[in-house]
Amino acid sequence: MYSNFTVDCVIFGFHEGKIKVLLTERNEYPFKDTWGLPGYFVDNDEEMEHAVKRILYEHTGLKDIYLEQLSAFAGLKRHPSGRILTVAYYALLQLDHMKVKLKPITNYMKQARWFAEDEIPELAFDHGQIIELSLAKIRRKITYSPIAFELLPDKFTLTQLQMVYEAVLGKVLDKRNFRKKMLNYGFLKELPEVQKGVSYRAARLYKLDKRKYLKIFQQTISF
Amino acid sequence: MYSNFTVDCVIFGFHEGKIKVLLTERNEYPFKDTWGLPGYFVDNDEEMEHAVKRILYEHTGLKDIYLEQLSAFAGLKRHPSGRILTVAYYALLQLDHMKVKLKPITNYMKQARWFAEDEIPELAFDHGQIIELSLAKIRRKITYSPIAFELLPDKFTLTQLQMVYEAVLGKVLDKRNFRKKMLNYGFLKELPEVQKGVSYRAARLYKLDKRKYLKIFQQTISF
DNA sequence: ATATACTGTGTATTTTCTACACTAACACAT
DNA sequence: ATGTGTTAGTGTAGAAAATACACAGTATAT
Incomplete structure (x- = not known):
């Protein structure tokens, strides 16, 4: 019922x-x-x-x-x-x-x-209104919580990650600054693999280190 | 019904x-x-x-x-x-x-x-759980939205404002840095009045300039 | 006049943010 | 083997923001 x-x-x-x-x-x-x-x-x-x-x-x-x-x-x-x-x-x-x-x-x-x-x-x-509100929510949330990873496969390139941020925030980000910042957080694990199936230089794959990410994330929460 | x-x-x-x-x-x-x-x-x-x-x-x-x-x-x-x-x-x-x-x-x-x-x-x-969640919510929210003013009378001193932040965040803040930051935002209007009824030097009163505050607030939102 | 209690202020250092452009690597076509 | 197209990957300098820190000034009460 x-x-x-x-x-x-x-x-x-x-x-x-x-x-x-x-x-x-x-x-x-x-x-x-x-x-x-x-x-x-x-x-x-x-x-x-x-x-x-x-x-x-x-x-x-x-x-x-x-x-x-x-x-x-x-x-x-x-x-x-x-x-x-x-x-x-x-x-x-x-x-x-x-x-x-x-x-x-x-x-x-x-x-x-x-x-x-x-x-x-x-x-x-x-x-329609509910979708608007959801978008507003994830736009805010992505700035303090790493929800971007939920939208990507387990193994991803830094460019893919940047594209998620750009799509959600609706603005272009500086490539070097973005990579610097993300890698500095220290929750990305560099894999010994690269992208496959692309017709140009394949990019390095990364995955999220959930432990480190939770540590940093909780610090951010409690600031 | x-x-x-x-x-x-x-x-x-x-x-x-x-x-x-x-x-x-x-x-x-x-x-x-x-x-x-x-x-x-x-x-x-x-x-x-x-x-x-x-x-x-x-x-x-x-x-x-x-x-x-x-x-x-x-x-x-x-x-x-x-x-x-x-x-x-x-x-x-x-x-x-x-x-x-x-x-x-x-x-x-x-x-x-x-x-x-x-x-x-x-x-x-x-x-009890609902209150916990509300507290978590305002703790986060106060860091990006000026909800502190909702808890104060129209006219308030900078020390009172700081005390709201300290109470919500649960930590002490540096007085000089706090005042510098708040005044720099530019949404506080200094009043030609001071506190009354205190047995020591009376503090300057301020009030929120809602127009400027909304302008800055919206910028912050869309970042 | 003196004690009390809080107000109000500046500077130097560190950290974070921003702007900016070229070479390296690989896939593919010829 | 060579060339072409396309993206990957990288550093530095300047600006802005955050942090750490201490004391003289002023109103009140006695």
Whole structure:
């Protein structure tokens, strides 16, 4: 049995230098055939975060995705048939895995697709506003927390990392200063491997040293 | 008629060098006679934020209080009689006005009182956890947003301002560096007045120049 | 007049941030 | 083997911001 509130999820991925959002075409009223955020009613005996993970899995086939609650939305007019409270989450995932399968296995949606920020159509409910707020949130958050790594595969190049920052912040960064700063933090482990499949000089691969990163991150938090 | 969810409010004030939280002694089951956060069911035809403002007014007699949503809490076990979702807000108010009347005018609570961080008793529901999260939130927020002013009267001394920062951050700051930094921002207006009622040299009063502060604040946001 | 308690101020040092441009390496085509 | 295209990878100097640190001045109370 369903509870009386829903969860909605803003799923961010990073692809071809751009931040993308996963949207679904609804197959249920209201807003049937309109694009919107993946989301649904939470089961009555189900923890809210479990519901979000379930929806994420149904849409992407992925588990263990970075997840944060954004905010609750409960406007009287957000749902045509009376107020339905929704708790919005945002998720960051490593799209480059490309294990992400976009065949929806639920019957309340018709299809799912990735949209770049500037391609997003008119959305159902207040979902447009929710995405705006999520973007504002990660733009702020990336400046004090290393969420960029959640958007990249385990092994990445410094240029890829910089591209994530540039895509989220919406501005270009100085290459030398960026590398200097990132390497100075000391939480990047240089791997004995380089990029493959590029038709030019392959770049060094790095991975995140989670221990060191948590140490530094916690210091930053408590400043 | 009531909706099926509640709002709870962490009301922060600043008094005698400490951050205080306003708690109420419940007069309703569950957790009758236990201290908890001010909060109640949202009316069916009432906007959520309106309900928070109503509760704030009922408890403090104040309107136009700084208010932000913290998070929604919906744990299956947070309420003994089944899941009740609550949306938690935090509020910052200028306690030194001391117009704050603590006679509750509702019948679902017995009394209200200010508690310093280290005096907070065991609380009803998950309210202890909610306060923890609110504190973490304002500790972070004060580093990038001038919320300190919300806790002070319109006219304040630089020492008072510093004391707010020290109370929130939980560490002592260097007086000269603090003043230098604050005055450099340029959003403080020096008043032709000094403190009154002190038995030593009276300090200069300042007030916030909201226009300049918003300009600088927005720049900071978009960095 | 004297004690008390807080206000208000400057400088030198270290650290962090910013601006800026070229050579090296590799893949591929010829 | 050579050349072309494309990105990788690197250092330094100047500016700005953060930090550490101590004492004389002023209002009040007795």
